[in-house]
Amino acid sequence: TDLEVTHWWTSGGEAAAVAEFAKAFDATGNHWVDGAIAGSGDTARPIMISRITGGDPMGATQFNHGRQAEELVKAGLMRDLTDLANKEHWKDVIRPASLLTECTVDGKVYCIPVNIHSWQWLWLSSKAFADAGVPVPKNWNEFVAAAPALEKAGKVPLAVGQQAWQTSGAFQVLMVAIGGPDIYKKVYGDKDAKVAGGPEVAKVFKAADDARKMSAKSKVQDWNQATNLVITGQAGGQIMGDWAQGEFQLAGQVAGKDYNCLPGLGVNAVIQTGGDSFYFPVLKDPEKSKAQEVLASTMLSPKTQVAFNLKKGSLPVRGDVDLNAANDCMKKGLDILAKGNTIPDTNQLMTEDSLTQVNDLFAEFFATPTMTPEDAQKRFADIVAKAD
């Protein structure tokens, strides 16, 4: 049966990963109809949502872990997967358990998580630092200290793409790294405006100010273009989620040698449990409904999980898979995951509405050198206060 799957995985590494899903699904005798929408989730989600509300749903669709599809579920547009979950004991295999909780509404399971993505990585180019004649830093502070040398060598110290989600992502990474997981949870989780306006977070804004200065010369739009600057040694580093790893791999680079990674910016080694889930809209055609179940279990099967996540650079949602093939960076991530040093993703804590406002704030902050960290912090606190 043909099943159309929409997603926004269109960069090189992502597309290779998706191909693994498609291959596995096609192997079950069904057919994966690819519905890639380029851009980012921001471009793709509206299209997916309007298709679902417009009564022409696809077979399955990607969303981020979290609250993005909440209302669609409540409106009864998404398929209940509880039976399948029970049959395949998802509760036991999915790790961390919070991921499945995210998919559960009123005790019913509506989605399957397929990977864990974390934001808390600083990717560093060995070549750039070699060119500048400084050692590869071990943490954020060293990185900041090395920046002048990089600049002198004609490099951009920190590569940041212009899209809003990248800057606000970098900020929350800094928050976890500099402020620590507790502050992060208070601000994003509890929406504690007092903390958001407090001295701890002020330090984070100071760091963000540093990042802003270091990235002033990186004039690229897309995150993978920024990553490409790191790969080619034009930039010193990039704060970006683990999906960047896919780009490094695709470029044939070796972790630890050509590039280095610092989870939690080398300061606080925790990772978020963000990532992607697949939802299955309610379909009329029973054939397709059956295919949806096949797809769901295929995506979650250990073999596909390994194949997919290796390509994607993300971590599998199953604790029981063998990841010997994983590279250095991935192993670091797995370690942290095994230790349970996880925090939820912002998507899981805040609504898209609030996140958009945060995004807007940081987009503005990074693009406006005249905006002081204090101003930005005040506005940030306001947004947190109103968030739900």
Add this chain to the structure above:
Amino acid sequence: MTEQTARRPSRLFRNLNAKIASIPMILNALVIFLGGTIWTIVYSFTDSRLLPRLNFVGFDQYTRLWVTPRWLVAVENLAIYGACMLVFSLIIGFLLAALLDQKIRFEDTFRTIFLYPFALSFIVTGLVWQWMLNPNFGVQHVVRELGWTNFAFDPLYDSSIVIYGILIAALWQGTGLVMCLMLAGLRGIDEDIWKAARVDGIPTWKTYLFIIIPMMRPVLITTLVIIAASIVKVYDLVVAQTSGGPGISSEVPAKYVYEYMFHAQNLGQGFAASTMMLLSVIIVIVPWAYLEFGRRK
């Protein structure tokens, strides 16, 4: 003469075919335009998020709207863009039309050259100009290679002037049509007026300024309205060229609406913003429409 009972037929059935033929228009006007608008306005008073729901919250969405920096930037940008676009496209369009009206050779060729960008989509225009204005490849790079190494022209990466970068592309695409309309207007002016002005010894530029332009009022108004409508709608161009960046410095209202409705999953906010846009459109359009179509009756 016999008195026959030829009674006035029912009003409804007179002109029946015309009414049937107008059904698409009536449906469109009532259901889509009027209905959709009212629907949007009603829901702008709710706290709808991903899906519309009738949970009224009064003017909350509006108060929030008018304190959101992004909206304020968007409105400011639209004001700058709108004013410049109106002024420059009218001026440039008129100048081009006036040049073409001088009985020149190759008029068709020039006209086609000025008009062809109009055939392209905003997406294409945006991409091309993003590329032209890219500091690493485009104009800045080229000029620097020629020796002026300090030359700086990167409007798309400078938040204070990014909106002018967008304006350049918009003018490139839009002036052709304005020129076309103006040319039609110029050609519609009585040849004798020109002769009279020449006999009176009035220089060409004065003739244009004091006689011809005032006479072109109807065309100017039509053109103005067409430009104004496209200004309010500007969206694709910004998306293709800058995605609103750097930061939020090239945001426009239409983009705000779109993103709040779909990305931020806050329909209420999006509807509130679009109602504000509608309001501005209505302020501009209704007096004109009244003058144009109401007066005719």
Add this chain to the structure above:
Amino acid sequence: MGTSVSIQDLSLSFGAVTVLQTLNLDVADGEFIVLLGPSGCGKSTLLNCIAGLLDVSQGRIFIKGKNVTWEEPKDRGIGMVFQSYALYPQMTVEKNLSFGLRVAGTPREEIAKRIARAAEILQIEPLLQRKPAALSGGQRQRVAIGRALVRDVDVFLFDEPLSNLDAKLRAELRVEIKLLHRKLQNTMIYVTHDQIEAMTLADRIAVMKGGVIQQLDAPQTIYNRPVNRFVAGFLGSPAMNFLDGQLNGVSSPVFKTGNVSVPLDRYAFEGNGGSRVGPCVFGIRPEHIAFGDAANTMPFATDAEVEIVEPMGSDTLVWTKLGGHNFSFRVEAEKTLRNGDPIRIGFDPARASLFETQSGNRM
């Protein structure tokens, strides 16, 4: 009186189309010349050449003895009035009148003085603050004339200035223009295709056809002694009657058509007369035909039968047949004739015109 406008060997072509062909025209100082001709004959083109609005292809134009062939219109000392008025619609009448002067940098008082004078002559003082849209057709035309007047020019050019007006207004303004000319004594060149205008206004009429001046003469001469059949047929309403026939007899010429023979002893042939035998066209105007008893006093008289009676108010036009041709004549409105009535008609061949069939030239 000197020559005011002199046109020498003027030719003009638009691309391959030649509109004017080696045209010569001399207009005396203070003369009122009317250019008359059918649509498309080149009247406006000629006027535009004089005004300098069109570049000539060949030839020269002198105004007041100065060669202005290459001058700008404003330097030629001409004023022009257009059929469509061509008023500047957004300016008041006063602005319309003064715009040219202001552009030329004429002093304020001078402008005021000239406008006052023009307004007085044309009696448009109360209209000075109005815009053209608020004027009637006649008033607009007056303002258009005023615009030429304030420029204090030697030559006035009029391009069908009255043809957009209704008949009554046309008649009124015609008289006004005549009076204006008498008062100003300027040279005026006036284009029209209305022959009443041409006849009443002109000192001399130039009848044009196909870019060539067919005849240039005083109105009565043109009316009574047209040089060719075209001129004869073009002037006169109701139109001249034309009878196709043969000219016979050298010593005493006779025109024959059908069963009718008209002796032409009294007819004044052109030049030496040449060969007075061959096909020709005999033309006579409806008002030169006598009817009833009066017919018998004419050198030529015959019997006929009424075919159609067209009462035209002031007169009545009666149609009959002569030698097989339609033939009309004018009678007083009081005469009551009916279709089929037998009548007697006659005329004096001295008042007729005779044309060669081939060339159309007057014999």
Add this chain to the structure above:
Amino acid sequence: MGTSVSIQDLSLSFGAVTVLQTLNLDVADGEFIVLLGPSGCGKSTLLNCIAGLLDVSQGRIFIKGKNVTWEEPKDRGIGMVFQSYALYPQMTVEKNLSFGLRVAGTPREEIAKRIARAAEILQIEPLLQRKPAALSGGQRQRVAIGRALVRDVDVFLFDEPLSNLDAKLRAELRVEIKLLHRKLQNTMIYVTHDQIEAMTLADRIAVMKGGVIQQLDAPQTIYNRPVNRFVAGFLGSPAMNFLDGQLNGVSSPVFKTGNVSVPLDRYAFEGNGGSRVGPCVFGIRPEHIAFGDAANTMPFATDAEVEIVEPMGSDTLVWTKLGGHNFSFRVEAEKTLRNGDPIRIGFDPARASLFETQSGNRM
């Protein structure tokens, strides 16, 4: 002869503007009625109402005794000819003629027959395969008439059919239409603002002004006995002379203006005459004025001085002053008069028209 078209209490408004006001008009079978009036008086509007192209606001329209007020145009038995010809530009003449018949589903042979007949009557056989763009103005007009002709209708409506043509062609087609009417004997309603057309074609003329029929009568009656000043002034070219003045004396009425007194004993007052004292306007046509010796034979004669002479070809119009008013009269073209010549003029008051100054009605 029955009534062909009968219009009863017809009113028509466009929004707030009332164009026709409770208008009544009866047209006899085979009659030729001309609607005459200034521009904008509602002539076309009335014609369109008769044709069913405009919905009336009030009143009824009967054609051939049938109430057609709410019928479709095609069902009224009318044919219409428009000023701009309104030929279908993309169809050949033949297609143009047959369009209505084809729409109605008339059999082929019948169509061919009717076209042949119409083409013969109008002499447009050689043109049948041409498109309108390839026709001259007169030919187009003939085709337009043909289109009405083939439809075999009772009533022909003409809306200024000749006003786009030049003077000569207009005169020719005028005669053709007259002959056509004589041949077909249809009812014809003809709109024009050309009074020569009106006078020559009409059985009766309806002079309209502001949506109201001012006078409906035979052409000569309208010309000689206009019911009000408007009608008097509207008809006649050169226009009637009007003298503002006073009417004095009950037993023997005298008209006084300036230093001139005209005895009105011979004038036929309307009705019982009513009060014959008060301000009034005296009108007399230029052609009813005698001049020179003839003037002395007239009941009224006076001395005057020539002011302007307007030779019009066939006649000459002379302007003078009478009681301080401009006064024109017509003389033969041969008379040579000059400005300032003293002359004697006279007329017969029986031929004059007298109007109340206030109402403008004939007295």
Add this chain to the structure above:
Amino acid sequence: MSVANTTAGLPRDIAGPYGPKPRRIFSRRNIFLYGTLFVVAAYYLLPLYVMVVTSLKGMPEIRLGNIFSPPLEITFEPWVKAWSTACTGLNCDGLSRGFWNSVRITVPSVFLSIAIASVNGYALANWRFKGADFFFTILIVGAFIPYQVMIYPIVIVLREIGLYGSIWGLVLVHSIFGMPILTLLFRNYFSSMPEELFRAARVDGAGFWGIYFRIMLPMSLPIFVVAVILQVTGIWNDFLFGVIYTKPDTYPMTVQLNNIVNSVQGVKEYNVNMAATLITGLVPLIVYFVSGKLFVRGIAAGAVKG
């Protein structure tokens, strides 16, 4: 003074100017006029030139050279890639699929929208009925409503009538949004046709449709050309509706273009992007270059009379 001895008697050579006024080709006016025109034309042509040039270069050359230099080595690979192998996600068939989708969307949309709008404009111009102006005014004001306002209500409408996601849904959307301006154009055009023609046809007994098809249609070529050009370019270039109201296997070309341009694989392949951009713009450009003259004429006939 007789005419002969003033001027005519003078010999030609001393009588001054004769014949046409000499006009230098390089007069200041001409230099200014054509100079301006050429400069402006260069500004208008530059982007097109850059697009073409870039699309014919290889990536290394792009990174090194400047955008205005002509390609040292002409390669058509970017074109081939853009047309047939560029990837979005797993679909690596470039623009080719989008092209046919665009054709399938554009043809019926153009046809339907023009058919509806021309009949409507005709009804408005010649068969006015009470209230027509009211609806028309709404329609015209509607033309200025930002599309974003309408997106959601239309999703609902399409869902209700079951056309969401199908090509016909999109065709309907294009017809809806094309209607105001087209109706205005047609209304103005038909109003400018002589009313007497319409009356003559009515007297001849033709009805609403008869007059439309047999009299009006054959006479309205210029305005149909304008409408077709406007619609072809508008619909072909549409992105917003194409992306929202269709699904991936019916995506029009612009969406495909956006996908290709935004699916960055490492570095941006500018040459492929430019080639893709050019291919996408080709259809409307050809339409323009072929019928631009008619367009200008039609605009003059239909648009200027407000």
